[in-house]
């Protein structure tokens with residue numbers, strides 16, 4: 001499909017849902033992709049990228065940052081507390097703030113560093129046992145807890161259950177954000193980003209539709 005096509009479709013979805021042009025941030029999810037595909041997308045001017053694994057990202061991005069100005073990196077995978085320090089050195093945003101123990105350790109590191117990445121709280125809107133994220137019922141309390149730790153929360157993130165209508169999940173996320181005064185909504189992937197934009201997404205995370213299928217071998 002490719003970057004140009006995705007940019008065009010995002011722009012059309014913004015227009016169709018009465019959103020301002022350029023309101024939605026495209027995060028190009030480059031995890032596991034071969035370097036030549038990522039470089040082609042960098043050459044085409046894309047600067048916002050998402051990665052799932054700290055170690056993989058740490059191996060790839062410092063080099064590209066020397067060659068391409070203005071790169072913004074978003075952590076979208078589960079974050080282990082023992083990877084927090086390298087993650088803070090690398091990432092401009094974390095979309096997977098998903099538990100109190102991580103919030104506590106993050107707050108301590110932010111104090112030490114005097115800088116904080118943009119933060120999204122991950123909500124497990126489908127209450128799926130295998131998935132990370134705060135349960136919807138516990139989201140308000142968790143957001144309050146983060147704020148009490150002086151963590152500035154920019155928004156919420158969700159990954160709806162596979163093979164189900166994502167709309168109720170996008171709406172739940174939007175409702176939780178609205179009642180907590182949060183503007184950011186990180187929702188929508190290759191298969192459903194236009195729907196997510198219609199439901200208010202501010203950040204869409206798109207991998208395979210830009211780069212092609214991932215090969216995990």
Ligand SMILES: *Cc1c(COP(=O)(O)O)cnc(C)c1O
Pocket residue numbers: 029031052076077159189190191205206207208209
């Ligand atoms: C891999 C991943 C994506 C991108 O998925 P695609 O279906 O390839 O667009 C988006 N969000 C998260 C959290 C991911 O892990």
